[in-house]
Amino acid sequence: xxxxxxxxxxxxxxxxxxxxxxxxxxxxxxxxxxxxxxxxxxxxxxxxxxxxxxxxxxxxxxxxxxxxxxxxxxxxxxxxxxxxxxxxxxxxxxxxxxxxxxxxxxxxxxxxxxxxxxxxxxxxxxxxxxxxxxxxxxxxxxxxxxxxxxxxxxxxxxxxxxxxxxxxxxxxxxxxxxxxxxxxxxxxxxxxxxxxxxxxxxxxxxxxxxxxxxxxxxxxxxxxxxxxxxxxxxxx
Amino acid sequence: xxxxxxxxxxxxxxxxxxxxxxxxxxxxxxxxxxxxxxxxxxxxxxxxxxxxxxxxxxxxxxxxxxxxxxxxxxxxxxxxxxxxxxxxxxxxxxxxxxxxxxxxxxxxxxxxxxxxxxxxxxxxxxxxxxxxxxxxxxxxxxxxxxxxxxxxxxxxxxxxxxxxxxxxxxxxxxxxxxxxxxxxxxxxxxxxxxxxxxxxxxxxxxxxxxxxxxxxxxxxxxxxxxxxxxxxxxxx
DNA sequence: ACGCTACTGATACGCCGTACCAGAGCCTGG
DNA sequence: CCAGGCTCTGGTACGGCGTATCAGTAGCGT
Numbered sequence: 001x002x003x004x005x006x007x008x009x010x011x012x013x014x015x016x017x018x019x020x021x022x023x024x025x026x027x028x029x030x031x032x033x034x035x036x037x038x039x040x041x042x043x044x045x046x047x048x049x050x051x052x053x054x055x056x057x058x059x060x061x062x063x064x065x066x067x068x069x070x071x072x073x074x075x076x077x078x079x080x081x082x083x084x085x086x087x088x089x090x091x092x093x094x095x096x097x098x099x100x101x102x103x104x105x106x107x108x109x110x111x112x113x114x115x116x117x118x119x120x121x122x123x124x125x126x127x128x129x130x131x132x133x134x135x136x137x138x139x140x141x142x143x144x145x146x147x148x149x150x151x152x153x154x155x156x157x158x159x160x161x162x163x164x165x166x167x168x169x170x171x172x173x174x175x176x177x178x179x180x181x182x183x184x185x186x187x188x189x190x191x192x193x194x195x196x197x198x199x200x201x202x203x204x205x206x207x208x209x210x211x212x213x214x215x216x217x218x219x220x221x222x223x224x225x226x227x228x229x230x231x232x233x234x235x236x
Numbered sequence: 237x238x239x240x241x242x243x244x245x246x247x248x249x250x251x252x253x254x255x256x257x258x259x260x261x262x263x264x265x266x267x268x269x270x271x272x273x274x275x276x277x278x279x280x281x282x283x284x285x286x287x288x289x290x291x292x293x294x295x296x297x298x299x300x301x302x303x304x305x306x307x308x309x310x311x312x313x314x315x316x317x318x319x320x321x322x323x324x325x326x327x328x329x330x331x332x333x334x335x336x337x338x339x340x341x342x343x344x345x346x347x348x349x350x351x352x353x354x355x356x357x358x359x360x361x362x363x364x365x366x367x368x369x370x371x372x373x374x375x376x377x378x379x380x381x382x383x384x385x386x387x388x389x390x391x392x393x394x395x396x397x398x399x400x401x402x403x404x405x406x407x408x409x410x411x412x413x414x415x416x417x418x419x420x421x422x423x424x425x426x427x428x429x430x431x432x433x434x435x436x437x438x439x440x441x442x443x444x445x446x447x448x449x450x451x452x453x454x455x456x457x458x459x460x461x462x463x464x465x466x467x468x469x470x471x472x
Numbered sequence: 473a474c475g476c477t478a479c480t481g482a483t484a485c486g487c488c489g490t491a492c493c494a495g496a497g498c499c500t501g502g
Numbered sequence: 503c504c505a506g507g508c509t510c511t512g513g514t515a516c517g518g519c520g521t522a523t524c525a526g527t528a529g530c531g532t
Contacts, residue, residue: 011417011424011427011428011431012416012417012424013413013416015431016427016428016431016432017431022510024498024508024509024510027510049488049489050488050490051487059512060513061511061512061513062489062490063490063491063510063511063512063513064510064512066490067509071490072488072489072490073416120359122406122409123352123355123356123358123404123405123408123409124356124408124409124413125409125412126412126413126414127406127409128432151457152461154454154457154458155457155461158403158455158457158458158461159399159459161402161406162399162400162401162402162403162406162458163395163398163399163462164398164402165398165406166397166399166400166402166405167398167402168359169359169398169401169402170363170397170401172359172360173358173359173360173361173362173363174362176359176361176362177248177249177361177362177364178248179248180246180248180249180309181246181247181248181249182246182248183247183248188247188248191247191252192247192252195251195252195253196252196364218390218391218394219394221387221390221391221394222390222391222392222394222395222398223395224391225388225391225392225394225465225466226395226399226465228465229461229462229464229465229466229467231465258479260477260478260528260529260530262479285518285519285520286519286520286521287518287520295480296480296482297480297481297482297483298520299480299481299482299521299522300479300481302521303479307520307521308520474531474532475532476530476531476532477530478528478529478530479526479529480525480526480528481524481525481526481527482523482525482526483523483525484521484523484524485520485521485523486519486520486521487519487520488519489516489519490515490516490517491514491515491516492513493512493513493514494511494512494514495511495512496509496510496511497508497510498509498510499506499508500505500506501505501507502504502505502506
């Protein structure tokens with residue numbers, strides 16, 4: 001029987017279980033996670049199945065996977081945390097604390113824009129992975145360094161962090177919906193614009209990443225507004 | 237063949253297609269959506285299947301559903317928008333614009349807390365439903381009434397809205413992870429606390445909705461901080 | 473009375489996650 | 503050097519899923 005499933009208490013997350021040690025291991029956890037990420041980036045969340053990952057890895061049977069990973073859920077958790085590593089950018093040289101938070105927030109936002117499947121998983125998996133935790137710690141450190149303390153620190157972290165998540169989620173929703181239609185962005189904008197009574201050009205400009213009125217700009221200005229409003233020891 | 241699927245262009249969302257009219261209809265769209273919501277509230281997103289909805293409605297075959305709904309995705313979109321109606325609370329008597337936004341934001345947050353499955357779907361479905369749109373319109377109106385205009389208006393809406401979504405998503409993540417473990421909240425906190433090196437009591441207090449250090453309070457203070465920082469025509 | 477349409481109920485297809493099992497190879501203790 | 507017990511492979515199987523398909527039926531407009 002596959003080793004990973006032996007654990008009596010599953011606890012709902014990979015991060016609450018020990019990784020199975022191995023010696024023979026022709027297939028490491030990393031291999032599996034990497035293959036999964038590649039597949040997820042290419043085909044989206046619905047395109048991922050244990051069988052496809054197995055095929056991608058050249059092993060005919062899925063049983064090979066279950067030696068390194070308890071179930072599909074584990075694999076997804078590992079994949080999400082893996083790509084979050086991309087959000088851990090250095091910020092010391094970015095300027096004052098507001099600029100630093102801007103850089104960090106944008107980095108996370110861009111990671112989620114690159115990997116919409118990860119965004120779709122944010123509401124189903126508690127942030128227990130090491131990279132997720134490092135990210136929030138980095139947020140906390142910057143704000144603490146700026147003089148935020150106690151409740152005010154918590155509130156400021158909450159404001160910035162949740163704003164980033166929310167923006168990523170909203171963008172991923174558009175992306176996934178368009179993807180589901182099977183149409184190219186442009187064509188979808190035309191068809192959808194008709195139904196919604198919006199000029200396709202306006203819709204396109206609203207959704208296209210590069211457009212000056214696109215989501216990336218909206219994200220940055222929204223974040224800026226929050227950051228400008230934040231001040232240490234503001235509340236009593 | 238089921239009528240709904242006839243539409244040549246699916247466009248990725250119910251809201252971009254016409255509802256099939258019907259005369260005989262012993263089973264309305266509303267019936268189906270209501271049954272789905274009941275099931276989702278009770279069993280979570282993974283507990284919903286077309287077959288189970290059909291059983292719940294007393295019709296043996298799932299084909300009955302496909303006359304009113306093109307596919308499972310449509311049903312989920314309809315369910316999400318349906319529960320969003322609960323977030324459309326009146327705000328005129330709540331005080332100044334900040335208080336009004338506080339009331340509206342909290343209402344939405346609480347809706348998502350009551351229906352975590354809807355939160356899990358936020359990243360997969362663009363907000364095209366009527367209730368979703370009404371909600372954002374209400375946000376816009378309050379801020380416009382407070383004197384926000386143009387880019388500043390967009391940024392303020394983005395800040396408030398995305399913060400609410402992000403907080404809901406983060407909370408749903410904890411909820412879903414604990415749910416998946418099959419343990420009661422208390423027991424999970426003990427087991428997880430062990431693994432993470434956190435006192436179970438601290439973890440419990442952090443997660444329990446009623447606790448003074450719980451997610452609901454964190455949401456409110458975070459939102460308050462954002463609102464306090466917002467001012468009409470702040471940016472150039 | 474007829475035929476069309478909207479619908480029912482059943483069945484079927486091809487996928488999914490994952491359990492199971494027989495065997496293979498290797499590691500270790502005697 | 504061998505025996506036993508690991509870890510791991512490959513194959514198969516189970517039950518459930520979304521949804522297509524199809525033969526029948528009931529009621530309505532003419």
